[in-house]
Amino acid sequence: MKNNLQQLTTFSPDEFVHKSSKVLESIILDLLKEEKAINIALSGGSSPLPIYELLSTYKLDWKRISFYLVDERCVPLKSEQSNFNNIHNCFFKSLHSKYYSMVREDLTYEETAINYEKLIIKNLRSKNDLPQFDLIILGMGLDGHTASLFPGTDALGNKKDLVVLNKIPKLNTDRITMTFPLILNSKKIVLIASGEEKLNLLKNLCENNHPISKIIPQIYTILN
Numbered sequence: 001m002k003n004n005l006q007q008l009t010t011f012s013p014d015e016f017v018h019k020s021s022k023v024l025e026s027i028i029l030d031l032l033k034e035e036k037a038i039n040i041a042l043s044g045g046s047s048p049l050p051i052y053e054l055l056s057t058y059k060l061d062w063k064r065i066s067f068y069l070v071d072e073r074c075v076p077l078k079s080e081q082s083n084f085n086n087i088h089n090c091f092f093k094s095l096h097s098k099y100y101s102m103v104r105e106d107l108t109y110e111e112t113a114i115n116y117e118k119l120i121i122k123n124l125r126s127k128n129d130l131p132q133f134d135l136i137i138l139g140m141g142l143d144g145h146t147a148s149l150f151p152g153t154d155a156l157g158n159k160k161d162l163v164v165l166n167k168i169p170k171l172n173t174d175r176i177t178m179t180f181p182l183i184l185n186s187k188k189i190v191l192i193a194s195g196e197e198k199l200n201l202l203k204n205l206c207e208n209n210h211p212i213s214k215i216i217p218q219i220y221t222i223l224n
């Protein structure tokens with residue numbers, strides 16, 4: 001992946017949402033010039049939802065874009081905690097794009113991870129012997145986790161699988177998540193983070209060893 005390190009800082013929530021969706025629009029337009037069809041993986045959480053919502057109002061050639069999830073909570077599809085459900089309600093449902101939920105109600109969460117990895121291998125172009133997303137949009141937690149790659153968890157060091165069920169002891173739960181080999185193989189990565197605590201964490205990355213540190217040199221960062 002090329003070194004994409006660029007940073008955009010915004011100074012109000014409205015500006016954050018507006019500029020973030022404009023940056024994403026411009027990246028997607030460039031990617032659509034390169035390929036007939038592109039694949040984008042989205043993070044959940046709450047910060048990106050208004051950005052996705054605004055982006056959905058833009059006139060893009062949505063039929064040429066397929067969307068995947070970066071990570072998911074082990075909850076039913078219609079749960080308010082489901083990343084898919086939340087992104088569906090503000091974004092997918094108004095688009096003519098294909099989109100793929102990680103969780104399937106006919107599969108266990110472990111089978112879901114295996115199934116999603118197979119789907120990604122089948123649908124994506126390959127680069128460096130791995131499937132390649134055109135764009136992955138990441139978020140970050142205050143503990144430095146990105147996707148559902150939390151500090152101290154097994155998935156952090158997984159170099160073999162692309163999507164796994166990851167045990168998160170501190171939350172007393174499991175999450176389904178893409179792993180670093182797949183994330184780092186993406187053509188472009190954008191990190192969207194808001195709030196002073198996250199900004200401080202990003203400023204002090206040299207002094208800590210958070211999961212997000214592995215991604216930092218290769219991203220476009222949008223900060224509020």
Ligand SMILES: O=C1O[C@H](COP(=O)(O)O)[C@@H](O)[C@H](O)[C@H]1O
Pocket residue numbers: 043044045046047048070071072073083138139140141146147148192193
């Ligand atoms: O739990 C999660 O949190 C992170 C960060 O979410 P944010 O609302 O604080 O930006 C998110 O990137 C991830 O997809 C999600 O599952």
